[in-house]
Amino acid sequence: MKAELLRVLNKRPPPRMLTPSMLLIATYILLALAAPVIAPQNPYDPLQIYAWEASSPPGTAGSGGFLYLLGTDGLGRDIVSCILYGLRISLVVSITSAAIAALIGLTAGVSAAYFGKWADVAIMRLVDLQLSLPTILVALIAIVTLGPGIDRIILALIIAQWATYARLARSVALSETRKSYMDAARLMRLPTSRILFRHLLPNSIAPAITLIPIEVGHAVALEATLSFLGLGVPIDKPSLGSTVANGFQYLLTGQYWISLFPGLALFGLIASINFVGEDVRRRLDPRSRSV
Amino acid sequence: MALISVALGRLSQSVLLLLAMSVIGFIGIHSIGNPVFNIVNIETATPDDIHRATVALGLDQPIWRQYVLFLDNVIQGNFGTSYIYHQPALALVMSKLPATLELACVAMLVAAPAGTGVGLLAGRRKGGLFDCAALRSSVFALSIPSFWLSMMLILLGAILTGWFPSGGRGATTSVLRLEWSVLTRDGLWHMILPALALAIPNIALIARLSRSGTIEVESLDFTRFCRAKGLSPRRILFRHTLPNISVPIMTIIGLQFGGMLAFAVVVESIFSWPGVGKLLIDSIQLLDRPVVMATLTFISVAFVALNAFVDLFHAVLDPRVRLAS
Numbered sequence: 266m267k268a269e270l271l272r273v274l275n276k277r278p279p280p281r282m283l284t285p286s287m288l289l290i291a292t293y294i295l296l297a298l299a300a301p302v303i304a305p306q307n308p309y310d311p312l313q314i315y316a317w318e319a320s321s322p323p324g325t326a327g328s329g330g331f332l333y334l335l336g337t338d339g340l341g342r343d344i345v346s347c348i349l350y351g352l353r354i355s356l357v358v359s360i361t362s363a364a365i366a367a368l369i370g371l372t373a374g375v376s377a378a379y380f381g382k383w384a385d386v387a388i389m390r391l392v393d394l395q396l397s398l399p400t401i402l403v404a405l406i407a408i409v410t411l412g413p414g415i416d417r418i419i420l421a422l423i424i425a426q427w428a429t430y431a432r433l434a435r436s437v438a439l440s441e442t443r444k445s446y447m448d449a450a451r452l453m454r455l456p457t458s459r460i461l462f463r464h465l466l467p468n469s470i471a472p473a474i475t476l477i478p479i480e481v482g483h484a485v486a487l488e489a490t491l492s493f494l495g496l497g498v499p500i501d502k503p504s505l506g507s508t509v510a511n512g513f514q515y516l517l518t519g520q521y522w523i524s525l526f527p528g529l530a531l532f533g534l535i536a537s538i539n540f541v542g543e544d545v546r547r548r549l550d551p552r553s554r555s556v
Numbered sequence: 557m558a559l560i561s562v563a564l565g566r567l568s569q570s571v572l573l574l575l576a577m578s579v580i581g582f583i584g585i586h587s588i589g590n591p592v593f594n595i596v597n598i599e600t601a602t603p604d605d606i607h608r609a610t611v612a613l614g615l616d617q618p619i620w621r622q623y624v625l626f627l628d629n630v631i632q633g634n635f636g637t638s639y640i641y642h643q644p645a646l647a648l649v650m651s652k653l654p655a656t657l658e659l660a661c662v663a664m665l666v667a668a669p670a671g672t673g674v675g676l677l678a679g680r681r682k683g684g685l686f687d688c689a690a691l692r693s694s695v696f697a698l699s700i701p702s703f704w705l706s707m708m709l710i711l712l713g714a715i716l717t718g719w720f721p722s723g724g725r726g727a728t729t730s731v732l733r734l735e736w737s738v739l740t741r742d743g744l745w746h747m748i749l750p751a752l753a754l755a756i757p758n759i760a761l762i763a764r765l766s767r768s769g770t771i772e773v774e775s776l777d778f779t780r781f782c783r784a785k786g787l788s789p790r791r792i793l794f795r796h797t798l799p800n801i802s803v804p805i806m807t808i809i810g811l812q813f814g815g816m817l818a819f820a821v822v823v824e825s826i827f828s829w830p831g832v833g834k835l836l837i838d839s840i841q842l843l844d845r846p847v848v849m850a851t852l853t854f855i856s857v858a859f860v861a862l863n864a865f866v867d868l869f870h871a872v873l874d875p876r877v878r879l880a881s
Contacts, residue, residue: 394576397863398856402818406852409840486701490822493703494837509704513826517722521711528704536699543695 286540293534297356300349305331308342308350309502316341320520336522338508339515344522347508348530354504355534358415359484362422363477369423370430371473375466377431378438388431395428404487408496418497422484429480430473438469478542482535489531505531562871570864574857578627583619630853636846640839645850649832654734655725656824656831660816662747663754668809670755671762676793676801678763679770690763697760702819706753706826713749720749723828750827754819758812765808769801803874810866814859 296303306313315328319341325333335344377388395403407421441447442465450460489506491497498504503511505527512523601609610616617625629635635645678690714722726746728735737743773779774797782792821833828834832851839847 390576394573394580397573398859399815399818401815401821402852402855402859405818405821405836406856409848409852482699486699489701490703493701494822494825495841506701506703509701509707513707516707516711517715519715521715524704524707525711528701528707532700532704535701536696539695539699 284541284544286537286544289533289537290541293352293537294356296349297352300346300353304343304346304349306343306346308346314341320515320523322520323522335526336520338511338523339520340511344508344526347503348505348527351503351505351508351527352530352534354415354498354502355485355488355506355531358419358422358488358498358504359481362419362488363426363481363484365419366423366426366480367430367473367477370427371434371466371470372461373427374431374434374436374473375438375461375469378435378442378469379461379465385435389435392428392431392435395425396432400425400483401487401490404491405496408491413496413499415498415502418488418491421491422487425487426480426484430476433473433476434469437472438465441465441468475542475546478538478545482538482542485531485535485538505534563868566864566867570860573860577856578630578853579623635850635853638839638844638847640842640844640847645846646854648847649835649850649854652830652832652835654736655829656817656820656833658736659747659750659824659829659831660754660813660820663751663758663816664809664813666751667755667758667762667812668805671759672766672798672805674759674763675766676770676798679767680774680789680793682771687767690767694760694764697756700757702753702757703822703826705756706750706823709749709753710826721746722749723826725830750823750829753823753827754816758816761812762805762808766801766805769804770797773797773800803870806873807866807870810862810869814862817855817858 301307308314318325318328318333318337319339321333321337323334323336323344325336331343333343333345335348337343338347373388373392377385404421404425407424408417411417411421446464447460450464455464488497488504489509492504492506493510495507495510498507508527509524509531512520512525512527515523633646637643638645638648641648674690678684678687681687710722713720724746725737726740726742726744728737728743729739730736737747770793779792779796782796787796817832819833820829820831821836823829824831824833825837832855835847836851836855838844839851
């Protein structure tokens with residue numbers, strides 16, 4: 266009976282397009298897009314904030330004519346609005362940095378494989394160097410050198426993440442360069458850029474695509490961590506991470522809601538991205554299927 | 557002989573790695589702006605002041621000479637004097653090291669057996685209920701941002717229940733002229749929450765690795781032979797499967813130990829644990845540049861050294877690695 270039940274449970278369902286995690290991600294994106302419309306307050310606008318209502322517990326009625334569903338933070342900002350607006354920053358930072366990192370990493374990896382010789386050695390040494398250090402350390406070093414600000418944090422995340430793509434793209438492109446269509450392209454004397462970007466890159470891109478969701482998840486967590494440490498986004502434009510950080514000093518006096526709810530939102534976002542990422546990888550990459 | 561050549565190769569590789577890193581860091585810092593403006597007050601300094609500061613700091617020299625000078629100082633362990641504490645920067649970092657090390661060791665002592673155990677049990681019945689639960693919770697555990705996990709541990713373990721202290725190091729005893737928390741009851745009590753915060757993601761990571769290793773080993777011929785011989789499942793699991801998956805687990809433990817040094821930055825500053833990580837964040841916020849440089853260099857060197865050591869250990873344990881190189 267139990268074995269029967271397990272077999273039914275384990276039988277892989279036909280590929281569903283809509284898992285709960287995907288639904289959650291879609292909700293997050295919709296909420297972030299609609300933030301200015303649905304948020305009861307604009308937390309960046311000092312005129313809409315009532316400082317005397319700072320640290321109100323969840324469910325307090327505010328002077329703005331709406332209910333502080335999840336309470337307010339130490340500066341009187343509505344937590345719901347902080348989450349919605351913070352989500353925008355977190356998503357923009359992580360998606361932008363993951364996309365640019367993928368672009369740079371893929372180009373670097375494919376060029377390393379195509380040109381070989383010293384270009385290969387130079388690029389791959391740099392990649393090995395980076396991958397031998399923990400990502401958080403690379404991001405920390407980068408942000409300490411670059412200084413704070415949203416553009417800097419995106420740059421730091423790109424620096425921290427491009428190497429992963431480069432290594433994967435190079436290993437795929439190496440086997441592609443030996444195929445006959447590459448010989449044909451070279452014999453036709455196509456320009457190098459055309460061979461690289463129109464032939465080699467599209468054919469080596471697939472495995473690296475599976476990395477993107479996982480790396481976006483990493484980027485969200487990294488940005489939040491840097492912001493938490495006070496090295497990320499500026500304090501008047503809080504991301505999810507810095508909203509949690511703002512609540513830290515109030516946690517010890519029992520005002521748990523300032524850090525609990527934004528953190529929960531952050532956790533839900535990262536977890537659902539990771540679930541989707543794992544799913545994508547399992548489906549597209551046969552090597553990881555057995556694991 | 558083979559082992560010595562592996563060791564030498566690994567050592568030279570690590571030294572090259574560190575050299576390359578220092579060159580990149582050096583060029584990076586110089587490309588961002590003239591460091592003189594970090595020292596002089598831009599609003600009040602006359603061009604003459606700036607020129608004198610440039611000469612005094614050696615910034616008028618060609619960049620390769622500056623680099624050689626910098627390298628020379630670093631090799632002698634001279635990172636300058638902390639602007640805030642007025643102590644040599646490296647000595648300051650070293651004085652904070654025991655606190656970080658003991659925290660990381662306790663966390664790993666929790667994470668390694670727990671993770672391996674969960675992985676073994678999950679991998680033994682692939683697709684079973686426990687396996688599914690373990691896999692799912694591992695994704696959750698790896699998704700929790702470590703700073704939020706630490707804060708929630710404080711909320712649950714310290715504020716709501718009052719079981720554990722919310723921060724600090726507690727009482728310490730002096731052994732070998734260094735202060736240790738782990739040897740006193742109070743210190744150990746202070747250590748539980750931060751150690752858990754460091755351990756939880758690592759339990760998940762180690763569990764995933766040992767699960768996939770167990771699945772692989774259990775499908776090999778020798779386990780089938782053991783089963784045919786009539787050995788009990790428990791004996792197969794602990795006497796035959798466990799030793800066979802131990803090499804990758806040892807590797808990940810070594811690597812994650814280095815990762816903990818980096819993640820200690822977050823956990824230590826939340827639990828106000830006076831270690832290297834908290835020193836780094838405090839120095840960044842106080843613009844204490846010599847200490848920031850010394851700390852980042854120290855963590856990087858420690859991590860690279862640890863990596864090299866893990867590789868060597870790998871070669872000692874697994875003859876295949878030795879022969880392949």
